Amino acid sequence: xxxxxxxxxxxxxxxxxxxxxxxxxxxxxxxxxxxxxxxxxxxxxxxxxxxxxxxxxxxxxxxxxxxxxxxxxxxxxxxxxxxxxxx
Amino acid sequence: xxxxxxxxxxxxxxxxxxxxxxxxxxxxxxxxxxxxxxxxxxxxxxxxxxxxxxxxxxxxxxxxxxxxxxxxxxxxxxxxxxxxxxxxxxxxxxxxxxxxxxxxxxxxxxxxxxxxxxxxxxxxxxxxxxxxxxxxxxxxxxxxxxxxxxxxxxxxx
Amino acid sequence: xxxxxxxxxxxxxxxxxxxxxxxxxxxxxxxxxxxxxxxxxxxxxxxxxxxxxxxxxxxxxxxxxxxxxxxxxxxxxxxxxxxxxxxxxxxxxxxxxxxxxxxxxxxxxxxxxxxxxxxxxxxxxxxxxxxxxxxxxxxxxxxxxxxxxxxxxxxxxxxxxxxxxxxxxxxxxxxxxxxxxxxxxxxxxxxxxxxxxxxxxxxxxxxxxxxxxxxxxxxxxxxxxxxxxxxxxxxxxx
Numbered sequence: 097x098x099x100x101x102x103x104x105x106x107x108x109x110x111x112x113x114x115x116x117x118x119x120x121x122x123x124x125x126x127x128x129x130x131x132x133x134x135x136x137x138x139x140x141x142x143x144x145x146x147x148x149x150x151x152x153x154x155x156x157x158x159x160x161x162x163x164x165x166x167x168x169x170x171x172x173x174x175x176x177x178x179x180x181x182x183x
Numbered sequence: 184x185x186x187x188x189x190x191x192x193x194x195x196x197x198x199x200x201x202x203x204x205x206x207x208x209x210x211x212x213x214x215x216x217x218x219x220x221x222x223x224x225x226x227x228x229x230x231x232x233x234x235x236x237x238x239x240x241x242x243x244x245x246x247x248x249x250x251x252x253x254x255x256x257x258x259x260x261x262x263x264x265x266x267x268x269x270x271x272x273x274x275x276x277x278x279x280x281x282x283x284x285x286x287x288x289x290x291x292x293x294x295x296x297x298x299x300x301x302x303x304x305x306x307x308x309x310x311x312x313x314x315x316x317x318x319x320x321x322x323x324x325x326x327x328x329x330x331x332x333x334x335x336x337x338x339x340x
Numbered sequence: 341x342x343x344x345x346x347x348x349x350x351x352x353x354x355x356x357x358x359x360x361x362x363x364x365x366x367x368x369x370x371x372x373x374x375x376x377x378x379x380x381x382x383x384x385x386x387x388x389x390x391x392x393x394x395x396x397x398x399x400x401x402x403x404x405x406x407x408x409x410x411x412x413x414x415x416x417x418x419x420x421x422x423x424x425x426x427x428x429x430x431x432x433x434x435x436x437x438x439x440x441x442x443x444x445x446x447x448x449x450x451x452x453x454x455x456x457x458x459x460x461x462x463x464x465x466x467x468x469x470x471x472x473x474x475x476x477x478x479x480x481x482x483x484x485x486x487x488x489x490x491x492x493x494x495x496x497x498x499x500x501x502x503x504x505x506x507x508x509x510x511x512x513x514x515x516x517x518x519x520x521x522x523x524x525x526x527x528x529x530x531x532x533x534x535x536x537x538x539x540x541x542x543x544x545x546x547x548x549x550x551x552x553x554x555x556x557x558x559x560x561x562x563x564x565x566x567x568x569x570x571x572x573x574x575x576x577x578x
Contacts, residue, residue: 153420157211157218161228164204168231171193175238179185191525195508198444202437206411209433210418217421248440 104144111137128173135166185324187241197239204232212309216298222305226312233317242325251321254314261311268303280304404442408434460555467551472517475539479518482536491536498529499549506556513548 111134118130139159146155188194211218212225237245268280275284282300283293291299415430482490501507511522511530519535520543534540 154218157220160207161211161220161224164207164228165231167200168235171197171235171238175185175188191504192508192511192522195504202407202411202441202445203414205437205440206414206434207418209437210415213426213429213433214419 098148100144100147104141104148107137107141107144111141124177128170132166132170135162135169139163139166185237185242187244188239194239197235201232201236204235205229208232208309208313212305213302215305216301222308223312225305226309227316229309229313230316230320233313234320237317237320237324249317251318254318254321258311258314258318261307261309261314264307264310265304268300268307272300400442403446404438407442407445408438410445411437457555457557460557464551464555468513468516471548475517475519475542478538479535482519489536492533493537493540494523494531494533495540495544496529496531497544497546501528501549501553501556503556506552509556510549510552513552514543517548 114130114134114137118127118134121127121130139162142155142159142162143152146152146159149155208225208228210225211220211228212222215221215225233245233249236248268282268285270279271288272281272284273279275287277284280300282297284296285300286293286296289296289299411434412430415434419426419430482488499507499510501510507525507528511525514520514522514530514532519539521533523531523533525531532543534543
């Protein structure tokens with residue numbers, strides 16, 4: 097069994113813990129933090145998938161896009177809440 | 184209206200990150216035939232970089248880099264590039280967007296002409312997607328009312 | 341009788357006229373002086389404006405060139421293709437991005453310092469890694485011990501750093517160290533959430549701030565380090 101696959105499955109199960117916080121979490125801030133953490137985990141899972149399929153240079157590009165859009169999305173959500181005055 | 188953020192960390196990080204995001208977006212557009220990505224994905228990243236600038240530096244400064252007029256012109260220019268290449272193929276006696284016909288203009292073998300043709304198409308798509316992304320975000324964030332219009336309409340916000 | 345009155349009135353009229361003439365002359369003189377003064381002031385200001393304009397333009401061009409080089413290195417790192425077609429595409433793209441955002445990357449950095457900063461940054465790297473490692477162990481101990489002896493507190497301190505980039509570097513290295521999170525920076529005042537008393541004490545000794553100040557060549561550390569460098573060169577010359 098591939099060690100990358102093992103680690104990927106472990107991270108995948110951790111995503112569900114974050115998903116619980118994102119769905120039931122009290123308040124908007126918990127949800128935003130949970131979504132951001134899920135994005136970070138998805139990034140690492142993508143890199144591990146690159147190792148599994150032996151196409152790392154391809155999956156690095158995808159994970160970088162994921163990191164950038166995750167960062168911008170979190171900031172945009174925070175800005176929206178700040179402008180709306182819900183904090 | 185989005186004003187400049189008073190958080191110094193976000194402003195400094197965005198300031199340093201934006202040029203790299205833009206280079207990365209152009210890399211995704213230009214290397215669409217070697218690695219994942221292409222015109223649409225690169226255009227989305229390029230638009231996201233402008234949106235990040237708008238969020239962190241406010242509407243006033245963002246209008247100097249990318250205004251609504253510029254976005255509209257760029258979106259139509261992208262479509263012009265796309266359809267222009269397609270029509271050029273049609274004029275050369277092939278089907279619409281059949282890039283093999285460009286080989287006589289570019290003076291290369293048809294395979295390379297196909298590669299260059301699809302690069303031009305992707306640049307056009309990227310420009311259009313970037314401009315439309317920015318334009319949509321601009322319209323939603325301002326509610327369609329620009330600050331200079333507010334005085335005319337007497338809107339208080 | 342009437343003649344004397346007439347003479348007196350004419351005398352007084354002449355006096356008044358003379359006084360008026362003197363006043364008018366003084367007024368004229370002062371106004372001429374004022375105009376010359378304002379003229380010289382305006383000329384000086386124009387000269388200064390031209391000078392600062394030229395300096396700003398030179399700075400912008402230098403920023404443009406350096407941004408282009410940095411971004412082209414990034415492009416090479418991403419692309420990994422060295423045929424002429426992709427290199428020319430890269431040059432075009434980096435020039436476009438530098439034109440779009442040349443005022444962003446090096447907004448307020450003195451360009452000559454970059455090499456020294458990079459060297460000091462890499463020299464300070466192992467210290468930061470060791471700090472993060474020991475803090476990790478401490479936080480793991482806190483989390484795993486059954487009594488959970490945490491003592492959360494928010495501490496605030498005024499920093500001696502000056503530029504925004506060094507503030508951000510300090511804030512991010514505080515956040516990167518487990519147990520402490522930077523909440524806000526407000527006009528040079530840091531608000532930091534610490535997990536327990538030991539972590540807060542480690543932060544308040546200001547060792548990390550000193551390191552950052554050394555890397556970014558700020559505050560008192562410039563002078564000490566400069567004196568040390570100069571003394572070494574002086575010793576070598578001797």
